[in-house]
Amino acid sequence: MxxxxxxxxxxxxxxGLNSSSGGEVALKKGPWTSAEDKVLAAxxxxxxxxxxxxxxxxxxxxxxxxxxxxxxxxxLRPNLKKxxxxxxxxxxxxxxxxxxxxxxxxxxxxxxxxxxxxxxxxWNTRIKRRLRDGLPLHPCSQKPRQTTPxxxxxxxxFVKNQLSLPHYHTAIPLFQGPFQSGFHNANxxxxxxxxxILLQDTSxxxxxxxxxxxxxxxxxxxxxxxxxxxxxxPSVLPPxxxxxxxxxxxxxxxxxxxxxxxxxxxxFSVVNPELPSSxxxxxxxxxxxxxxxxxxxxxxxxxxxxxxxxxxxxANMTHNNFPDxxxxxxxxxxxxxxxxxxxxxxxxxxxxxxxxxxxQEDPMKQPDIFAPEVNGAVADGGDNxxxxxxxxxxxxxxxxxxxxxxxxxxxxxxxx
DNA sequence: AAGAAGTGCAACCGCGTATAT
DNA sequence: CATATACGCGGTTGCACTTCT
Numbered sequence: 001m002x003x004x005x006x007x008x009x010x011x012x013x014x015x016g017l018n019s020s021s022g023g024e025v026a027l028k029k030g031p032w033t034s035a036e037d038k039v040l041a042a043x044x045x046x047x048x049x050x051x052x053x054x055x056x057x058x059x060x061x062x063x064x065x066x067x068x069x070x071x072x073x074x075x076l077r078p079n080l081k082k083x084x085x086x087x088x089x090x091x092x093x094x095x096x097x098x099x100x101x102x103x104x105x106x107x108x109x110x111x112x113x114x115x116x117x118x119x120x121x122x123w124n125t126r127i128k129r130r131l132r133d134g135l136p137l138h139p140c141s142q143k144p145r146q147t148t149p150x151x152x153x154x155x156x157x158f159v160k161n162q163l164s165l166p167h168y169h170t171a172i173p174l175f176q177g178p179f180q181s182g183f184h185n186a187n188x189x190x191x192x193x194x195x196x197i198l199l200q201d202t203s204x205x206x207x208x209x210x211x212x213x214x215x216x217x218x219x220x221x222x223x224x225x226x227x228x229x230x231x232x233x234p235s236v237l238p239p240x241x242x243x244x245x246x247x248x249x250x251x252x253x254x255x256x257x258x259x260x261x262x263x264x265x266x267x268f269s270v271v272n273p274e275l276p277s278s279x280x281x282x283x284x285x286x287x288x289x290x291x292x293x294x295x296x297x298x299x300x301x302x303x304x305x306x307x308x309x310x311x312x313x314x315a316n317m318t319h320n321n322f323p324d325x326x327x328x329x330x331x332x333x334x335x336x337x338x339x340x341x342x343x344x345x346x347x348x349x350x351x352x353x354x355x356x357x358x359x360q361e362d363p364m365k366q367p368d369i370f371a372p373e374v375n376g377a378v379a380d381g382g383d384n385x386x387x388x389x390x391x392x393x394x395x396x397x398x399x400x401x402x403x404x405x406x407x408x409x410x411x412x413x414x415x416x
Numbered sequence: 417a418a419g420a421a422g423t424g425c426a427a428c429c430g431c432g433t434a435t436a437t
Numbered sequence: 438c439a440t441a442t443a444c445g446c447g448g449t450t451g452c453a454c455t456t457c458t
Binding site: 029031032064066067070071074075122124125 | 425
Binding site for chain 1: 442443444445446447448451452
């Protein structure tokens with residue numbers, strides 16, 4: 001190893017160095033210095049997050065990749081909140097812990113600017129204190145609370161860990177798919193001030209398609225959602241805030257969806273390609289967006305395959321099990337590939353074929369994706385894609401909210 | 417004032433999972 | 438398919454600081 005603390009970028013000293021046999025350069029442990037922080041920040045600015053083991057090679061910083069990742073995520077990354085938890089944050093932590101247990105990372109995903117480590121430390125000290133004081137760990141646990149499963153109907157046979165979350169006043173968007181029933185006016189479900197979504201349907205769910213990638217593996221849905229226009233970079237999302245008429249970003253990494261609960265495009269309508277905000281947000285795929293009249297667009301072939309594969313399976317299941325579900329013909333719409341020469345960007349035009357009975361369409365034209373009313377979706381090179389909830393709302397037709405037992409926003413049960 | 421005990425927090429470690437080769 | 442590597446999560450530790458006696 002030739003790198004070492006020979007430049008101003010490296011801040012290692014002999015203190016805390018781990019010596020190892022075999023002549024390898026020892027790595028430093030212990031607290032980070034401001035100089036080391038600068039080196040790491042400079043690395044991330046230049047190369048981006050990830051590939052943490054490369055930090056040492058590229059900067060000479062004598063820290064292991066793990067240590068770099070931890071330092072970045074817990075202390076250096078932008079938008080981190082410093083200071084004590086607010087009462088509202090504490091309330092959320094208590095409630096989330098009652099639902100999730102020691103799932104610190106999942107809890108952190110719902111507390112913007114907070115890290116899992118921070119929450120974990122807070123909770124552990126809280127436990128000690130409360131145990132010492134003889135107080136219950138969940139001060140509000142005496143009050144039974146209506147909970148709502150995330151995204152999937154209750155009793156879904158394939159849900160490994162049935163999760164539920166309370167109806168927070170703060171925005172935790174909850175999704176459930178419209179399987180048998182829809183909503184007379186789904187716009188009622190999208191609260192513009194509370195920025196939460198709750199759809200409820202307890203009908204059984206068909207068996208989902210297999211999953212492939214880890215971003216489908218987790219158990220809870222969303223949480224990192226926000227107006228696309230409020231951020232310059234898709235990966236830096238405000239935690240809350242669904243605004244109608246506003247394209248949204250979802251970060252697939254934080255979607256944490258359970259088996260088969262990928263937000264099938266059959267339910268998700270998306271960024272209008274004409275919207276300047278979506279164009280400016282994904283400048284790298286602007287040209288392709290412009291060239292496609294609608295459909296889906298993923299810049300990562302792996303993500304695309306997964307999403308389309310699951311969406312297709314979902315479409316068939318939905319159609320077969322719930323023929324009354326809106327627009328079953330949608331799954332038979334022709335899909336047109338729009339693949340750019342580089343092969344890294346793929347767009348599907350899933351708009352209906354006018355005048356064609358879907359069941360009579362050329363099998364070769366069967367879509368690879370079920371996207372009835374979808375106008376378009378965009379994704380960057382990573383895990384982000386955009387949505388327009390206005391179109392999403394238009395997908396739900398049929399039953400009224402009252403028939404489905406949906407509570408209006410101003411009549412939600414409170415946490416406390 | 418000084419040592420002990422308590423507290424908060426940063427960082428490390430082990431392990432499981434996803435991905436690459 | 439097997440192995441290596443990277444990453445992320447949760448548990449634990451160590452230390453600096455504060456409070457108590």
